[in-house]
Amino acid sequence: MVIFGVIGTKGGVGKTTLSANIGALIADMGLRVLLVDADIQASLSKFYDLDYQAPLGLTEVIHRGAITDACISHTAWERLDIVLCDAPRRQLAGDGSSSDLERFLQNRMDMPMILRRALRAPYIDENYDVVVIDTPGAQGPLLFTAALAADQLVTPVLPETPSAREFRTGTLELLGKLSEAAVLGIRPGPVTAVINRADRTNDAKLVMAEIRQGYLEFGGNVRVASAVIPAAVIYKEAATHRTPVHRMRSIQAFETMHQLVWELLPNLEGVYAGATTDGIESNE
Ligand SMILES: Nc1ncnc2c1ncn2[C@@H]1O[C@H](COP(=O)(O)OP(=O)(O)OP(=O)(O)O)[C@@H](O)[C@H]1O
Numbered sequence: 001m002v003i004f005g006v007i008g009t010k011g012g013v014g015k016t017t018l019s020a021n022i023g024a025l026i027a028d029m030g031l032r033v034l035l036v037d038a039d040i041q042a043s044l045s046k047f048y049d050l051d052y053q054a055p056l057g058l059t060e061v062i063h064r065g066a067i068t069d070a071c072i073s074h075t076a077w078e079r080l081d082i083v084l085c086d087a088p089r090r091q092l093a094g095d096g097s098s099s100d101l102e103r104f105l106q107n108r109m110d111m112p113m114i115l116r117r118a119l120r121a122p123y124i125d126e127n128y129d130v131v132v133i134d135t136p137g138a139q140g141p142l143l144f145t146a147a148l149a150a151d152q153l154v155t156p157v158l159p160e161t162p163s164a165r166e167f168r169t170g171t172l173e174l175l176g177k178l179s180e181a182a183v184l185g186i187r188p189g190p191v192t193a194v195i196n197r198a199d200r201t202n203d204a205k206l207v208m209a210e211i212r213q214g215y216l217e218f219g220g221n222v223r224v225a226s227a228v229i230p231a232a233v234i235y236k237e238a239a240t241h242r243t244p245v246h247r248m249r250s251i252q253a254f255e256t257m258h259q260l261v262w263e264l265l266p267n268l269e270g271v272y273a274g275a276t277t278d279g280i281e282s283n284e
């Protein structure tokens with residue numbers, strides 16, 4: 001089993017869109033996927049239709065430090081399950097927490113370990129091949145516990161100067177904080193930056209080159225994926241239709257998402273959506 005944490009220290013860069021799309025594509029490639037919505041905005045929870053809504057969700061997982069069947073909902077897509085975020089949002093509290101769940105986590109000594117322990121349980125390992133965790137766009141205990149639960153981190157970066165700078169400073173700061181967990185015996189996983197919403201402007205090209213140059217500063221733990229996700233309305237349309245983007249009629253999106261998944265999971269290289277299931281058309 002491989003656990004991906006989709007992280008970022010900036011809001012609105014495409015974490016939820018990426019989590020939903022890579023999760024669904026990997027499921028369409030024949031693997032069993034569990035999405036985990038660890039963002040109290042609950043955008044991933046609303047991304048796909050559900051065939052079955054479990055009575056419980058993320059709150060129970062965090063409170064108990066374990067996942068049971070009662071926390072796992074089924075999306076309308078085959079092999080794609082989800083732990084829904086059921087934590088109500090509320091006004092930002094004085095301590096910076098924005099939900100009771102974050103408050104609960106903040107007060108726990110074992111906060112960094114909670115989601116990690118829950119996801120690395122035999123039940124999850126036996127039932128899923130890949131876990132994809134969507135995280136909040138701001139630093140806080142949920143992002144922290146989610147990032148430390150992951151084997152690999154994926155971070156979307158926009159090819160715009162402010163986003164690229166934030167990637168360098170914010171990501172570096174977050175990785176620094178995460179590596180403090182080494183005292184607990186946890187090392188943050190390797191990071192793959194994914195350039196998202198790239199357009200054809202010269203500015204975007206320059207910033208992309210800068211991002212690729214700049215990632216060298218992070219050392220061996222950070223790389224930039226060769227696959228670049230373009231800015232394209234199909235990604236928004238896919239969300240509107242509650243459909244994974246590779247199932248929309250776009251060869252570009254189909255190919256880009258495959259390239260990206262193959263980079264993240266090299267064992268899947270050459271495997272296409274629908275490869276193991278007769279019923280899935282490949283949109284080509
Ligand atoms: N490649 C793309 N092309 C065009 N639009 C995109 C692309 N990727 C994401 N978007 C759009 O950008 C917006 C933000 O995306 P998303 O919600 O995935 O970001 P996020 O990082 O999860 O945000 P938050 O920090 O609020 O959780 C959405 O409207 C989404 O449809």
Ligand SMILES: [Mg+2]
Binds near residue numbers: 016017043135
């Ligand atoms: Mg999001």
